[in-house]
Amino acid sequence: MLLAIDSGNTNTLFAIHDGKDWVVEWRIATDAARTADEYAVWFYQLMHMQGLSFDEISDCVISTVVPQSLFNMRNLARRHLNVDPIIIGEPGIEIGIGVRIDNPKEVGADRLVNCVGARVNYNGDLIIVDSGTATTFDILSEDNHFEGGIIAPGINLSVKALHDAAAKLPRIAIKKPEKVVGKNTVAAMQSGVFWGYIGLIDGLINRIKSESDKTFTVIGTGGVASLFEGASSSIDHYDANLTINGLYEIWKLNQ
Numbered sequence: 001m002l003l004a005i006d007s008g009n010t011n012t013l014f015a016i017h018d019g020k021d022w023v024v025e026w027r028i029a030t031d032a033a034r035t036a037d038e039y040a041v042w043f044y045q046l047m048h049m050q051g052l053s054f055d056e057i058s059d060c061v062i063s064t065v066v067p068q069s070l071f072n073m074r075n076l077a078r079r080h081l082n083v084d085p086i087i088i089g090e091p092g093i094e095i096g097i098g099v100r101i102d103n104p105k106e107v108g109a110d111r112l113v114n115c116v117g118a119r120v121n122y123n124g125d126l127i128i129v130d131s132g133t134a135t136t137f138d139i140l141s142e143d144n145h146f147e148g149g150i151i152a153p154g155i156n157l158s159v160k161a162l163h164d165a166a167a168k169l170p171r172i173a174i175k176k177p178e179k180v181v182g183k184n185t186v187a188a189m190q191s192g193v194f195w196g197y198i199g200l201i202d203g204l205i206n207r208i209k210s211e212s213d214k215t216f217t218v219i220g221t222g223g224v225a226s227l228f229e230g231a232s233s234s235i236d237h238y239d240a241n242l243t244i245n246g247l248y249e250i251w252k253l254n255q
Contacts, residue, residue, distance in 0.1 A: 003057050004247040005073055007064035008110060009133040015244045022244060024050050032068035036075035060085035061251040063109045086254050088113060094253050098145040107146060115140040117246030118219050125214040127205060129235060131155060131222035137204055150204055155197050155224055162189060176231060198231050205234040
């Protein structure tokens with residue numbers, strides 16, 4: 001079985017693929033100081049709860065935007081799972097798409113992996129909207145080239161900034177409010193955050209389309225993307241497995 005690890009700035013996803021489908025997924029808070037042994041104890045317990053064992057893991061692929069975490073995740077694979085992992089972005093690792101921007105080395109591994117995952121199920125020119133720590137908008141051309149994109153603060157960062165910077169504003173849960181105009185502080189904040197991000201998403205997608213003569217398909221993914229389903233007028237499809245599907249495709253390409 002394949003272990004796919006996607007380490008973001010906030011959460012790290014562990015997912016297992018049995019050759020036919022994704023069997024199970026787990027998330028843990030990203031912590032650059034977490035050692036390989038700590039990962040192993042946590043991972044072993046969750047594997048055991050699913051009736052799985054380390055011996056069943058034959059391959060591993062890792063994508064991370066937190067370089068400090070890579071050493072320990074690589075050691076987890078080598079020391080505890082006895083596999084040599086494929087690391088996205090390392091020399092010699094093929095990803096199956098080209099990069100047409102000023103400095104290709106600047107592109108985060110997660111954004112490229114998302115593009116690879118999007119191509120599995122969607123054709124033509126694509127816009128991939130990933131709602132995580134940052135909200136990214138990435139362009140994948142019909143001829144499979146990453147053409148650049150947009151990076152905006154993520155919705156959770158905005159909630160945290162409101163709470164941290166304003167003494168009287170509480171920390172709130174992100175949810176779709178019943179009405180745009182709030183009748184209390186929490187409702188007003190929820191409306192501003194939620195509908196503000198819908199406005200950001202729809203507005204930026206419309207601007208991307210206005211600068212191009214292409215017809216785009218827009219795919220939403222990421223930890224909070226499901227909150228926007230039915231609210232955004234610009235997102236055509238929601239795909240929670242976009243990133244891990246990209247990891248699986250890259251692993252297959254490098255066998």
